Amino acid sequence: MRPNLEPDFLLAKSREKPWRGAYTLVGHTVAVVEAVTTLVDVLGDRLISQFGLQCSLSHLRGTARLAAYLHDWGKANDHFQMVVRKNRNPLESPQLIRHEVASVLLAYSYREWLQQCEGNFYTALSAAGGHHLKFGGNAKKGDTGEIGEIRSGSGSDRIYLYTDTKNFKALLKYGVKTLGLPRELKLPRKRPTCWTVTEIKTLQNEVLEAFCDWPHDTVFASVVKALLVAGDSVGSAIPPTGLKIKTWIKQELSTILDIKEIQQVIDSRLGGKELLNFQINLGNSSKRVTLARAGCGTGKTLGAYNWAKQYAVGGKLFFCYPTTGTSTEGFLDYVHDEISSVLLHSRADVDLELATTGEEAEAGDNQEDELAKKLESFQTWGTKVSICTVDTVLGLQQCNRRPLYCFPAIAQSAFVFDEVHCYDERLFGGLLRFLEVVKAPILLMSASFLPWQLEAIKKAVGEPIEIIPGPKELEKLPRYRFNLVDTPDWQRVEQELTNKGKVLWVCNQVGTAIDIYREAKSRGLNALLYHSRYRYEDRVKHHRDVVDAFKKDEPVLAIATQVAEMSLDLSATLLVSQIADPPGLIQRLGRLNRRYSGHALDAFFYPDTKTGFPYSKDNLKAGKEMIEAFTGEVSQADLAAWLENNPNQENPDKETVLFNTFRCWQMYPAPCRKAGHTITALLEQDLPQIEKMSAKLLPRYTVPLLLTKDVKEWPRHTKGYLIASADKWGYSEELGAYEI
Template sequence: MLEQLLAKSVDGTDASQHTTLRQHLADVFESAIGVVDASGCDQLAAFGLSPSQWYDRFRQTVLLSAAIHDLGKANNHFQRMIAGDSKPQAIRHEWISVWLAEQPVVKAWLLPAVDRCERCWHIAMAAVAGHHPKHSHCSPQVDCFGSEAIEVFAEHAGFRSCLLQIQSQLGLGEPPSQISTILHEGVKDHQRPRQFCSMVQQLADFFADEIFVDPPWRRFCACVKACVIASDVAGSALWEHLDTQASRQNWITETLNRRPSTEQLESIVTNRLDGNMLREFQLAIAGSDASITLVEAGCGSGKTVAAYQWAGQQHAGRRLWFCYPTTGTATAGFQGYLLEAETNDPNKQSVVDGADLFHSRQQYDMLQMLGSRESDETMDDTSVRVESLKAWDTKTVACTVDSLLSILQNQRRGLYSWPAISQSAIVFDEVHSYDDMLFGNLLTFLRELPGIPVLVMTASLPTSRRNAIEKAAKGGNRSFCCVAGPEDLEQLPRYIRHKLGVSVTRDDALELVRDEFDSGGRVLWISNTVERTRKLGLELADCNARVYHSRFIYKDRVDRHNEVTAMFDSTDAGCATTTQVAEMSLDLKHATLLVTELAPIPALIQRLGRLNRAIHPDQPAEERPVRPFIVIDPVRDDGEFSSAPYRESDLELARTWLDSLGTEPLSQEQLVEAWRAMDISEKIELETSGWLTGGIETPVDAIRTAGYGVTVIRENDLPNAKRDRSVVAYTLPMNYPVSDNWQLGNYRHGGFPVASETAIDYCSETGAVWSTFVII
């Protein structure tokens, strides 16, 4: 007989108190009390559920789930596994917890904890079954059981101690003494697996018949499941840092009650304005009290500073999550708005009180900005849990949109951060860049979480997508408001197609770039592929060309980003050759010529937004000249047209749009109106959310259309990564290689596959390309 029942593996011979099953259940239960008491009303309100009607049953259901969620770990497979046996569990422990709870004598004992409400009971079972979201997560089938017996240690003294603890926590009667202990007798046992699967099917049928057809209960289920998962995170992590129950409860209460004040948010605005006043357009944004506010305004119009004023003026007392489409834009947004100069040392910067940056490479970026020496190992589950708890303690978050919308598809970052998200006002920036799947997830969020106020910002949006946002607002019974950009800036002529018009070839463009450079100009050339970007960098070396794209080691990419932005902040002549990364993450103030390959219309509008950004209506006419742009066909080295990575039909539409613009000076408004005049029909659908419809399962799925790449670490960089204790700094995103023999066996470092020394040709100035000849 085992001496102790464990919930977690331990190092050494003596088990830590908090690794025992009984104490782990107690830790999670205590955390659940703290989370529900501090944020339960916010969580319900986020779903549009009245706390006065739902709070009592919410608290009961969460606490029941937390009290029993890991009881199933008291089985021979799990206990053997955490003792060091590599053989996996035949049936995951959370399903065994449900099996235990569903035994008639156990259910009769536990059901009073939810006032005998069958719906609450089934939702508690869903929270127990789904508290470990996994990509491969699905209900067990008969063939999962295997040939080995599965036994629950229900007669163990430690298990009995867990039941007595649950009795005390939930105010129940005497625990049952006769609990079935054999889930599966082994190879010849077919009856018990079939009974188990029948139980699972009955639970699923209840959800189909009773929960999914009733939207408030469906939302209530999602709320309970996320709360239990978040409580499990806190219960599993906090004891390592806070050694008493009281200190852990205090931490949860204090952190979930930390919110930015109006003064703190408005100080960000004041710092950014630098003595200027908010413009009428910005005041309109700040004054919107609609549940969803859509802002359509061109690049450089001042949307971001208005968003902080909106949060301070309309939603004081709520956290602020500022969601950007990429890690680069999130870091730039954090650096531009949430860092402030220290008055006693102008060479140092500090973070605005209660602000933080959240994305997959945040620690390296913080190290670069603040000189932090934190270790940056890859984001395993433990790391994600710690970072998510930091989100609970952060008043103002700058993050990638994935960090937030990932909750809809049961990804860890979103679920673990749920209590903080439920208390927030959300800004979604640059939504024109969202692919169809990501935009569909945004619409689902807008419709299903009507209690969370949202500001949606974009430079341009087709009518179909604007209408879809308004339809999602109506579907969630939300008020909706649309704020247009400032007329004087939107109508200001900024661009003009080069006088050579549509006849400009690549060779013509190269000559024009050199002429612009010789005359002291600054040129931005945007290509559709990394290969053409790198090639251009070599061809334009005589023009002080800087190369910037995604296929750099991350530490080098940060350096290239800073070099390019510094070039365009100066008055020195220069040239940057980039890919699509320029469309959002580059704030270029003084570009005098734009060359771009043909791309879809929204991408071209964004690319044009990099040109002539410093122009302003208040300037004298002679100080705001229009700037030329050139659009060339994307061609391969063999001279053949190549639409990749876009659809050829989208490029044909873009060609039609360009022809409609004419040869006169153009404003941002004209670009957008010409696009809308094309009346392009687009089928837009909301994405099905695994969080909202998973029921007894917690399936994990993507929120964006899958990319075609792999992030690696080069074998050459391993010594530096180990020396610097920084995995992310040396990660390298690559397209999938043609050859299969690029990897160093099955070796991984920090979770990333290691590419052999000969697999990748790499230069810190021009980036990476797969070698044409690879030897392992």
């Protein structure tokens, strides 16, 4: 029996929420079509050139507009309308199919009519189906190959479609008026008003076969999808500026870099000094893709801003770091208060509050909701320089939400990728795919590029690249003396501190670092501890404490884990380190004698008996061999040469969801990085405080914990985070999380 509902008034959003935009299906569709149209018109030919598209701007515009027109058609069904009217609890009684799947099936039923407007119908159809990133797969299962899921527990074997209502007919008339569709509606079958489960399955198979036969252009289809997600997000969550969507988008995207602003950043860092030849050469690079091969402390970052004077003017700039710590430091050290800029990673609001005020953050409550993600991502639309983790850009290819919301900024930017040698095989594979697809100016920076990496990069770019070496006079300086010992030499550490030195001690495991810290405190030493297993706000504080302590004219011992390899911009006078893999050791050495003292300084290395985590037996063997290869004074050039002559060949994983050549219709989130040994969780002892806090602040209380066998048994917070038992994990602001 057809449900009793007001079918002439179709909603896209709930009217009970303080909604500032249109909440009817027609009104929301109009807003999204206008947003997508404006994005294409403002970005213009930059979209074509940035992604090397082989189509006209008119064809891209027509397809994107068609996708926007179709994306919410499926909301015209009884299950969705009951949910949005609060007459149906989707947790207790889920919709039979998701509304975007219904959009695909409904639009497919109208295909003969829809194919008569400008644009590629099947490209638009795939974008409409994927705009909520649940099409053909999901984050947990990965690729399912299904045109949506038919859910059990809906309490119904069919859905009713409101295609004969006044509201839906108004949607069709809007298509005639705006997209140039024919006034006469001809359909291959009777206008659908109801689908049973059997009919849904039949339609799903038909659409799947059509997608398999669809002669798609992978990059073109991916750009249309990204435009729709961005357009739908701004159509749904534009801030209350009082401006129309069209005006707001134009204002934000027209905010671009000029050469004076970049020069201002350079001048403020130079402090009256001259650029090095290496930095000048970066600014004079004649190739679209440039590689800066230079060691730590050689001025790569300043050189990158000089490169940006040639390649980022007239657009925007994304400066991508491997970790949240390094992106925060890059923001504070270079562009904060210099250029309109934004620090963008998943916890940027915490960093900025604590780093700029020095005050303790207010306690947080919950995971960022979708609106908060969108609003934060919109900052990049009107920002000239975005300092971010590499995931913010490369995550676009894996259909991560934040990069998709940032797409209009990404589409008009130049890119700097720093510390490329630290990427795992999945992240490096994503970079290669990005180089294949994106035709923007790109600068890759690394202490070394292995022969196989260089070949892979050249092949991906497909055109000549320029490799600019670092300043030889700096890289050949004798910075280090290697000492291989069986156990740590505490006497040498205490002697260095007595001489007002600054000691960096790097351990391979958090537990080991905590043990060393306790030993140092028992000896009465001025010791600081820094690792990844803190609540995020505590980690920010420990990071800042270490960086600030190394700037003072006082002795200090900083005990850290791998976070020291990239996140700490400091210059130690003595390094003590467990043996790790060669790239990791080179990164650690980059913190020793960083600001050259005039002579080589000691580095002491001792064994790690805990093989297998985080380094394999082969990793540790290679690290020991590198240390043993040098008996005299060692320079950064020596280390780079050794690494390039002893390459560890890897197999980069170039599989992406967006820009996927084989199943171009799919759209679901996938990880950017290889699975690690940790999982982000909440601590049981923090739950009483967390329950009183707002959703946006919950990340402040998350902690990366070891991924153990019993993790499947951990309870889960209402916002998705696992909860670690207080019986197994203790915590203090001083030590961080520790196993009991």
